[in-house]
Amino acid sequence: MLPGDRLHLMFRSRRSLIVRQLWKRRYTAPGSRGQGDGTPSSTADLHNVLRPAVYQLFKKLKDEQLWQLLEALDSRGYWDCGCILLPWEVHGSKQVLPPQVLLCRLYRWPDLHSTSELKSLTQCENFWRRSGEGSHVCCNPHHVCRVAAPEVSASSTYKRREAPRPAHAEQESGHYYVQRSHDTTLSGGSIHDAYWCKLAYWEHRTRVGRLYSVTEPSVHVFHDLPKASGFCLGLLGSEPRSQTVRRTRKKIGQGLVLSHEDGEVWAYNHSEHPIFINSPTLAAVTSCGQAVHKVLSGYAIKVFDAEKVAKLSGCSSMGDGPSDPHSVRISFAKGWGTCYSRQLITSCPCWLEILLSTPK
Template identity: 55%
Template sequence: MFRSRRAGLVRRLWRHRCATLGPEDGHGALKPAAHALFKKLKDEELELLVQAVESRGAGQSGCVWVARAELRGIKQALPPQVLLCRLYRWPDLRHPHELKRLSCCQSFWGWGGCGEGATLCCNPHHLSRLAMPETPPPPYSRISPFSCPWPEPESGCSAHGDWQDASVSRSAARDGCWCKLAYWEHRTRVGRLYAVHEASVNIFCELPQGSGFSLGQLQAERRSQAVRRARSKIGRGLLLSRERAGVWAYNRSEHPIFVSSPTLGPPGARSLPVHKVLPGYSLQVFDYERVAGLAGWRKPGDGPCDPHSVRISFAKGWGPCYSRQFVTSCPCWLEILLSTPR
């Protein structure tokens, strides 16, 4: 009975593998390695993996633990997290360093230990892909956090300077939160500021499970067709997390997000570049160390800049190579107002 139940779980897992897997991956190297890994998983771990794969990460799936010592008996070149990510998320994935563990994973916080009794979470939806450089760079680029240079910032008082509130980051520090979120539709802010106290927060439109900043609950007097179309693409939105070196954004939706931050872009840039982050990818959108050199910076002809803010647009980009020149031309966008470090 138990053997047939495990076999049924494995069949369900194999049905949900990526449709784009080629014959050499699906029935060659990956299938024997995957079955060998499934045998090493306990029944409860196998059930958690099935839940995560079938929900495609929509819910709060638990960690799928596998003992590191058990993996020594598996003859495969790929680590388990890479193997499962190739099977269920990114068939073109090759190396572990292309992945970033999400803050919702217990392995991110060091759980599992080290040594003979150590375990590792291999839930593919507890991992994201690192945004990598794109060629050519204009009109946007996906960059790697390992080598991202830092730029001169864009002024907080742009041609549409009616939306920037440089005092929010200072007031946020007094409130005990590490950032406040403002949701905008074009040039109109919708709803109140959302204070973030936890280390991470989900920003989404309408989701049956999970908690965080629900944009679907924010009511506006009237919405254009463009705003409604953009809102329909937000879906699961993004995961925003404060980590040791800075702030990361993980795109949980099925459409790209576009990011502009004072700590992204090449030195000497006349304006801030806008970076495209594809679904399933993570990008470090703010660097605490690099922002230290931006205090007091002024752009010629503009007022003082608040370097502690990040702008993220859902589904639509902006900038010199777009019809939308400013973020305030985007139908739906988010302003992250970070607390000034003490």
């Protein structure tokens, strides 16, 4: 055998090893939640159905792209492994499922049906590409999230009574603030500057740290994450902390990503635990009070819509007490409302307040 032939066999063997490793990392969690109509009854059946298409897709990827996919799966999005671009024409392709849907079904969501259920993250080239622009798509399964329909957590409803006015407090711009070194109610003041939002981190009724101003189109909020930049909650000191707060802080992990897109704000749950969201534009205008929505790991939801806010102006459906249509509140891992032991968001161990900039 010639040296060139031996080298070719070595590379073929190496590639086969990578493919076997990729197949081993397929979704194996028992009893996948919420499988759609027509989905095989078990993940094993699903994998048998997908196997031919998956191996055809692997053949189209270069060796370095296969390694890149393997690294992305091992990291589970803990660090960004870059885009895995593949030529793809929507019309005329023999492959039934687009590559990003195929790999997401294999590795993340067995009940996924189409690209309409997916949303590209800001670090992905697909996010910045205009519709119909280019013939390549990114098939990194951790460069997308799944769009969550507005779902009320345990059918609970929350009215804005969580900030009763202290006797020594003054009112400003729909919020109450206390004249002391640490706020014990909500962050006061409207935002009229170059930032599209400011973030306030809270532990129960105490705000921890200063307001974090956001000027970039997206911001990552996390507790401790290597190779990341953004609002790191793990660096914010607050002593003493209760055991409940310490346990919840550990669950924040990779946290969430907030992105500002043409008058809309999206929140992507990047952690391994659910987040709970209250926003005036997530609830129906005619509803009584504000709903609390549960968003699972790997899902994204539109938490703010400027057009809907205009319709809410002067509407009594925003509930009793002080309210701000440009404020969104997100609790990490712990829900609140009528179906929880925590009735108010100020009872949640760790939560985030998003103060959106109002039109000047």
